[in-house]
Amino acid sequence: MMPLLQIEGLNVAFTTEDGGEARAVRDLSLTMGREKLGIVGESGSGKSLTARAVLGILPHLARVSADRMTFDGIDLQAANRRQWRRLRGDRIGMILQDPRHALNPVQRIGDQIVESIRLGAANAGKRLSRRVAWAQAQDMLLSVDIRDPARVMRLYPHEVSGGMGQRVMIAIAFVRQPDLLIADEITSALDVTIQTRVLELLDQMVSQRDMGLIFISHDLPLVARFCDRVLVMYAGRVVEEIAASDLADAKHPYTQGLLRCMPRIGGPQGPLPVLERDDDWLAGAP
Amino acid sequence: MTETLRQSDMQARLDAARSFARAFRRNPLGMVGLTIGCVLILVAILAPFLATHDPYAPDFAARLTAPGADYWLGTDELGRDIYTRILYGSRITIFIVALVIFTSAPIGLLMGVVSGYFGGWIDAILMRITDVFLAVPKLLLALAFVAVLGPGIVNAALAITLTAWPPYARLARAETLTVRGADYVAAVRLAGASHWRIISRHIFPICYSSTLVRVTFDMAGIILIAAGLGFIGLGAQPPLPEWGAMIASGRRFIFEQWWVAAMPGAAIFIVSLGFNFLGDALRDILDPHTGSGR
Numbered sequence: 001m002m003p004l005l006q007i008e009g010l011n012v013a014f015t016t017e018d019g020g021e022a023r024a025v026r027d028l029s030l031t032m033g034r035e036k037l038g039i040v041g042e043s044g045s046g047k048s049l050t051a052r053a054v055l056g057i058l059p060h061l062a063r064v065s066a067d068r069m070t071f072d073g074i075d076l077q078a079a080n081r082r083q084w085r086r087l088r089g090d091r092i093g094m095i096l097q098d099p100r101h102a103l104n105p106v107q108r109i110g111d112q113i114v115e116s117i118r119l120g121a122a123n124a125g126k127r128l129s130r131r132v133a134w135a136q137a138q139d140m141l142l143s144v145d146i147r148d149p150a151r152v153m154r155l156y157p158h159e160v161s162g163g164m165g166q167r168v169m170i171a172i173a174f175v176r177q178p179d180l181l182i183a184d185e186i187t188s189a190l191d192v193t194i195q196t197r198v199l200e201l202l203d204q205m206v207s208q209r210d211m212g213l214i215f216i217s218h219d220l221p222l223v224a225r226f227c228d229r230v231l232v233m234y235a236g237r238v239v240e241e242i243a244a245s246d247l248a249d250a251k252h253p254y255t256q257g258l259l260r261c262m263p264r265i266g267g268p269q270g271p272l273p274v275l276e277r278d279d280d281w282l283a284g285a286p
Numbered sequence: 287m288t289e290t291l292r293q294s295d296m297q298a299r300l301d302a303a304r305s306f307a308r309a310f311r312r313n314p315l316g317m318v319g320l321t322i323g324c325v326l327i328l329v330a331i332l333a334p335f336l337a338t339h340d341p342y343a344p345d346f347a348a349r350l351t352a353p354g355a356d357y358w359l360g361t362d363e364l365g366r367d368i369y370t371r372i373l374y375g376s377r378i379t380i381f382i383v384a385l386v387i388f389t390s391a392p393i394g395l396l397m398g399v400v401s402g403y404f405g406g407w408i409d410a411i412l413m414r415i416t417d418v419f420l421a422v423p424k425l426l427l428a429l430a431f432v433a434v435l436g437p438g439i440v441n442a443a444l445a446i447t448l449t450a451w452p453p454y455a456r457l458a459r460a461e462t463l464t465v466r467g468a469d470y471v472a473a474v475r476l477a478g479a480s481h482w483r484i485i486s487r488h489i490f491p492i493c494y495s496s497t498l499v500r501v502t503f504d505m506a507g508i509i510l511i512a513a514g515l516g517f518i519g520l521g522a523q524p525p526l527p528e529w530g531a532m533i534a535s536g537r538r539f540i541f542e543q544w545w546v547a548a549m550p551g552a553a554i555f556i557v558s559l560g561f562n563f564l565g566d567a568l569r570d571i572l573d574p575h576t577g578s579g580r
Binding site: 089159 | 469
């Protein structure tokens with residue numbers, strides 16, 4: 001079976017002020033099917049840039065190169081603007097981190113979901129009336145556990161809680177039924193109970209619809225619980241690729257270090273170990 | 287939760303309008319400005335009913351009559367009632383202001399938003415064009431333009447438009463730059479929206495409130511420039527009762543028959559003052575940075 005997403009040798013670099021080059025993603029390769037793939041790493045390790053490179057929305061200053069970058073057989077590097085518009089949203093969806101910033105503050109929630117639905121319909125060459133789209137949006141909100149969709153649709157983003165906003169964003173991504181969904185730190189703005197609920201929901205919807213999911217997070221245990229496979233990134237490089245269930249037996253010292261510096265209930269009460277970085281990791285050696 | 291559920295869009299909008307009105311009412315100068323603006327519009331609509339004489343018909347027996355029972359604000363050198371002419375002049379003023387606003391604001395907004403959104407060389411080119419227009423004194427540019435096109439109300443309005451759009455472009459560009467990198471813009475782009483759609487649906491609305499404030503402030507300036515053009519004979523042509531032109535015709539009698547120039551002057555003064563008050567009040571309410579009212 002052809003892999004859903006295949007990336008080989010992806011590099012993202014920025015020019016620094018003194019004319020040098022800051023390499024944010026180095027020689028990254030990944031292959032995934034319709035599975036739940038977690039990408040973890042500290043901030044600045046290139047997780048989000050990788051995701052944005054897949055969707056082609058990197059900032060202008062970034063220089064991207066890859067030996068190969070295909071999605072479902074489509075060469076992403078050769079895609080033109082029209083093809084991109086069809087890919088984004090319809091085939092590859094993305095949920096952003098913070099609902100407070102990722103929803104248009106001056107548009108009602110309902111209008112934003114409806115816009116997503118109608119964009120999808122327009123791409124498929126259909127015209128969908130506002131009324132029909134509005135009804136679909138309501139159903140979608142119901143399925144992300146919003147009990148009173150008719151009311152929520154009329155609210156502005158600042159009038160809903162963070163958890164509800166996040167569910168709205170999930171709804172916006174899911175109405176288009178993408179084949180691949182990228183969730184970029186979607187739970188870090190939420191408190192722990194809501195976090196669990198949102199993840200359950202995401203899990204359920206992804207499995208129901210047989211989608212691929214790239215779940216980006218800096219929370220290793222969370223990713224381990226939630227995903228099938230985990231990529232650990234350090235300084236723009238994948239240092240370890242491991243099945244989530246085997247995470248406890250991680251071989252790379254960085255992964256082990258990350259795991260060790262998490263506090264545990266019932267663990268020792270002394271200071272937690274600090275992550276020791278090794279310059280050799282930059283070269284890709286374990 | 288005691289908040290009543292909003293039954294309909296209508297109700298939600300009514301609520302918003304009501305809270306806006308409440309904030310507005312707390313601002314007495316704003317109310318004065320609003321009243322002046324409303325009176326101006328009413329006067330323009332009802333001019334034929336409020337007028338006591340014909341605005342155009344000369345009456346040489348009543349030349350340069352002082353204000354009194356018959357001619358409330360006196361008459362000009364052709365014996366026309368100044369009160370009546372001011373009433374009719376409000377129509378010309380509103381026409382010019384509306385024409386300028388409805389052309390310059392959209393042009394400026396579009397330039398600014400496109401420039402801010404795309405950035406790069408598009409930004410550089412559009413903003414340098416804007417700079418050129420900003421560098422030339424407003425009245426001078428308008429003068430030159432009218433001189434080329436020939437005098438007249440519409441030409442005067444177009445000339446003012448030419449000088450009035452650059453500030454809108456600057457404003458819209460600044461607003462666009464603050465939201466261009468926002469997550470929600472990235473999010474709609476990720477949903478497969480085209481550039482045009484993002485600009486029109488998601489960036490334009492952000493600029494509305496600051497534009498509205500700017501428009502209200504601008505009205506005063508536009509009225510003054512229009513009157514200035516009328517004064518030097520490049521705006522509305524006689525016998526149209528344009529306020530600036532009326533002042534010009536009264537200039538010769540300013541020491542003996544002061545009312546000929548003073549009355550339209552007062553009209554210009556009151557109306558621009560009113561729009562300035564209105565603009566101030568709107569800014570206080572709509573601009574989150576000033577922080578008053580919350």
